[in-house]
Amino acid sequence: MSKSEQDDGGVRRRTLLKAGGVAAAAGLTGVGVSGISGEAEAQEDNGDGREVVHGNCWICRETCGQEITIEDGKAIDLTGVDGHPKASIGEGTEGTLCSKGMAQLNKTYNPNRIRRPHIKKDGELTAVDWDEAFEYTSNRLEEFAEEHGPEKLLRYKGYPLGKHSWEAEFIHNLFGSAISAGRKTTCHGPFSTSWEWMAGYGREWPDWQNSEYIIAWGRNVMECFRGQAEPKGVLKAKEENDATLVCIDPRYTKTAEVADKWIPIEPRTDGALALAMANVIIEENLYDRDFVSEWTHGFKEYKEAVADKTPEWAAEITDVDADVIREIALGFAKAAPSSVVFPWTGLAYQANGFKNCQNLHALNGLVGSVDTKGGTRQWRKPFSLDHPRAKADAELPSNHSDASTPDYDDYPFQQHGIRDLTHNMVPKATERGDIQGVMMNWSQPPKSGNTRKWWEAMEEMDLVITVDAFWTGVSKRADVVFPGASQLEQTFFKKGGDSAYSTSGWVTGSKPAIEPLGDCKRDYQLYKELSQAMGWGEYFPWEDAQEYFDSKLDGIGLSFDELDEKSYEVIDGLPYRQYEDGGFKTVNGLFNFDLDVKDKYKSLADDLGISTAPSWVPPDDEHFGETTNDEYPLLFTDTMVEQFSRGHCQALSQSLEAYAERFGHEDEDYRGNYLHINPRDAEEHGIEDGDWVAVKSADDEIELMANVWEGVRPGWVCTENGFGEGSSHPDDSGGHSMKFNKEWHMEPTTGMTARNHPVDVERLGGEPQ
Template sequence: MSNSTQSESGLTRRTLLKAGGAVAGAAALGGCLGEEDGTTDVGSAEFSTAFSNCWMCSHNCGQEVTVMDGRVVNITGVDGHPRGSAGPDTEGTLCPKGLAQQDKTHDPKRIKEPHIRRNGTLEKVSWDEALQYTAERLVQFDEENGAETFLDATSWAETSIFRTIWKDLYGSPERISRGIHVCAGPTFVAGGMMGTGTNNRIPDYQNSDYIIAWGRNILNSFGGQFEAKGVLEAIENRGATLVTIDPNYTDTAEKSDHWLPVKPRTDGALALAMANVIIEEELYDEDFVENFTHGFEAYREAAADMPPAEAAEITGISADSIREIARGFAKAAPRAGISVWTGTAQAGNSWKASQNITALNGLVGNIDRPGGLRLWEYPSTASFGQVCEQDYTNRAEFKTPAINKYEEYEKYPLRHITGIGHNVVPEMVENGHINGIVCHHDDPLKDGNTKAWIEAVEAMDLVLSIDAYWNGVSRRADIVLPESTSLEKDTLGTGNWSAYPRHKWVTGGKAAVDPRWNTRPDWDILTGIAEKMATETGNDDWRIFEQWDSHEEFINAKLGTCGTTLEDLSTGENNYCLVEEYDYEKWKDDDHFTFRFDLDQIGSFAQAAEEAGMGTAPEWVPPGTYGDEMSDEYPLEFTDTRSVFFSHGSNQPHERLQDHYAKRNGLNDADYRGNYLYMNPKDAESRGIENGDMVSIESADGEGTLMAHLTERVQPGFVTSEYGFGSTSSITSRESGRGSDDAADGMNTMMLHTDQMDPITGQPDRHIAVDVTPTGGD
């Protein structure tokens, strides 16, 4: 186990230097960091250092926090942090999202008080009244609708007891998660079925000689700072080759040795053509394929049907380029890895793209080898069942999710795989099979089928929102419980992939500052609901949380298996511990390990695939087989993207980030702080559109208004925009005082979308046929 210690005074030269920097920052910012009268008495200020980890996108980069008189005045990264650095003795940094935790903590636009809806209006109430009302409504809902019709739509949380509350104790089997259901379902699920788990997306960057960023802009949007840093370390220290496969000329493409501007939704053909070259030229790992895989002959046949020349016609990538990349990847193997995530997973034909791409790893035998596709492992923290001393009844254990229970949903192959589909929820509400929802740190109104989702939320009998900001759900909720930020609560993070390929790790910290206004940490909110439910129902199962006096005590119980405590993580020089070491090639000692090219052995998938009209082995599924086709009326292909500035709508209201985003796009002088429509100048010229014009984007299912940003980085025929803005976002121009023009906030990109999705996982298909026209406005 590795952890640093502090001097007895609690100060080190480093913390003193950072405190000095914070003094300068506080003096420069003046009233921004002072009390409400705008004063900041730096001379008498008391500084302290605390640790936290960033939860803006749940990936837990370490944060060292400087506090002055109870206010956060500075945040930096933690050196050597597993997710926030390139490893030992390297600098820890934070992206704009992580730095925005400071903005979020002291943002006066946050929800400051609990609210309940009376006579159609949300009214401020005390915490006791809000929690009591929550318990009463939950009991009433169970009596009138059945708890099994209450949808758990909680996203990642800084406490791990959400599932215990809503599934085990309340009794709902219905859950939509961010990962499988709306983020990258085909990537995650395909990896699990093929034998790598969700590890099929993160290679062992630092030790790699050949990295393919497939549909990923790793230098701009990442699962922790370690990704971008690991890629750069491999290039600098190992001379690694970096390849970007992406329709857009991204920051990562700009730094790459090769950029393959693949046509959208043709990644599956490109992957099969690469396999064709590797197999035909006998560059694959024959020993691994022969002894540790299943279904190679079916894979060989699929690859034989996609020679590079044919793939070139489909993908827009020359046959010579396909051969060059395939050879480079195979010859560098096993020190070669593919980084893949949402970019190839959010289309109707994404399942086969994900299967075909993941298959390349098994073909070259890079599985769990240095520089290849590491089979990352989580630390052995104790589960809830292990630390809970009280027996309780799991009320959802024998309840069947509605999509598997009712014949109305037999048309959806996904029912065999994921148990629910995001785009199907409005139909389930209409059928009376879902009647309520709890949302935490998430807004499903941005994740697909938005107009139907809005109607569904408004039709539900009970809507509970636990969040820091007003958004599309909280504004429509019956109960709004204001949550503290991660800097105002105790946190524990555990992870797998990181800058330490041989170590499992934990990270955490105590609250840096007290909760602002009348907000509470999620642990306190949930245990408060449980306490009221125990009294309201007379069921002592709800009292299971009383065995811990605080969230810290609960966290320490979970850390008992790791030999550390939250105090250790909070008072050392670092807020992480390397707790266990594990080696590469674990599959060699695992008699049950098999990498599956063909998924014919997975009965649930075989049934789903048959219903969806696809085979179990890798194959090419063209765009439009599932999802939109372009037409004369809607000739452009749209999809939305992520950036380093924003995370799922949770920090769009921060004006500093909005200004940085506008400046990065060269449009900061415009009175507009929404998302932009990125468009190739050729498409713009034919439509009479100039840079900075307001434009209307329209699909067969919806429309909206965006500001155009013309750039050669986007291919002709393809337009993109940042996800997470618009009418269902956290704050509007009207509320922030910037103006009254709703168009200045941009648009929710999924207002263009209805129910198109990957039929296997239900992942919303975010590739939409659109047209773009000038609005005539400024």
């Protein structure tokens, strides 16, 4: 039986939202919001030895404010902070948390959590006390620096839970590590780099709640990746602005559930669809002539590039009807400048993702929806904070060398100076001896690409140091494992950025809600004490992170105690159309459709045989992604869902149960990920819902349970990342999707890990593992 015949996890018919209010709409559409009003009322009753304190969730890299109920020193309940810039949709609105945020209790008190430091003794990881762990680590680092030089210790950039890179100050500035790699080449490279090249700043984020026409393109907004303000903003726009929401995605996501139109596009053809939309907008004379003439460069080349890219042309490539292409192009243009097209990992994961993202970004420039109300926003931080190091007379040295990463001359992005070392290249650098060790903070690099080679590289490295909460393929291979504090146990601080407050900046912060469990340490204390063991204690002069952040807040006349009491503070104005005061932060001060100057991007484009103007670049088996064939007829990629964030949530039983229920498999013993496969493909392969299957590429294979579901288009299969061998799941349950990924699976402009692979699927005997 296919999932469309079930109530749980099936494709639901889209209906108009009739519930009153955003909160009701969120509940109706299955958006992951919690914080029921009854819970909040119960928390206000502090008569039984309970108190409510603040925290900030960081499991998806965002900062949703938490209200945490404490009883006898233990956290027993969570909800969101009303009015919080990330947990709500603005002042006077309810703060909520997604299912990942609600699972933070499960993470903190998880029985599988690492609670003591471990060091390698006689080839085995052994639990020790902190004094021994710091002494061992400092000795190993000193030996490493003497034998190899500090520049050969890779800093793998993870996510600091307290939102300060204490590990960067230790590894980069004090120890002297010169080489780093991290998330930008595993998550968002083509999306952010193309926008930066065109508009001069990193990531644009939509002004969701003020928009009138939203195209979520490979961006599953309702899965709450960047806080509750995003899905709530979309629902508010639909309810109050009568906004149209279009979801372009080969998967029927939670965004598709609430969309007015779901377009299951042929994967990796997004750039062709964007060019056809531009063709319609220009032909109908609906582009913003004032913005284009005053604030852009390269429109002539853009216009020429799309002149023959009609909807009929794109329909053949994208499997999207020409009339539908015209409809969304006209709707988008007529709603401008309160309209936005916004891509994310659905495009960034593609080997032709840079050009596809460029084509999409160009649409915002074409209709003038750049830094406008309801369009994109230039989320520059509108205020500065004093740097505490100046007051403490403890400026950090820069002990790292200025030497760049060795030139490998293997990949276009490196040959032309766009990026040095990328994630997938780390094993090669290790093999060549350019990297001899790695230190990381809350990261699982093998989950992000070139997995098998990463495991081999870690086995060959002379020193591996990690901070983590669970045993994974990384921590099990490490020489030093430091048990880090969870979000509930950390001091937290961040200033923003994109949020529910469209024209204001903000800060958010919180003290630790509880003491760290076992022998876990907060980030600041961990790196302070390690620095002391290395003789660098003077550079961590503050008693704790709270004291550091308190000094920082002097710049805006706020104390950390005051911030913690409210959880957040809205600070300053951030006007629309900031480019009118000084232009865009590009080489020419303009928004660039095309930038045909003699720079690194021009030389790279020439080398690849492509235009610098928006253009259609299909997958081609050479530079821009493998194509399917008779032996491997299905295209595979990995995806994200609300229940999990990257590869770090698979140890949480609460999240695993919610995931199983979502797809109707809660009665199964299996708690791994699922291969989502269309009923047509399943029938051709003799596969039924719940079967154990093998997914095979030319390079590797994985085994996992099949979820037969009309929510994925025929010819395309996918699964959630992070499971299987080397995951934090205590049973390694499921299939490790990134085992298909090898060194050469990279987008050629940015070095971003390309995550689309031709595969075939085979039904196996036996029960799911």
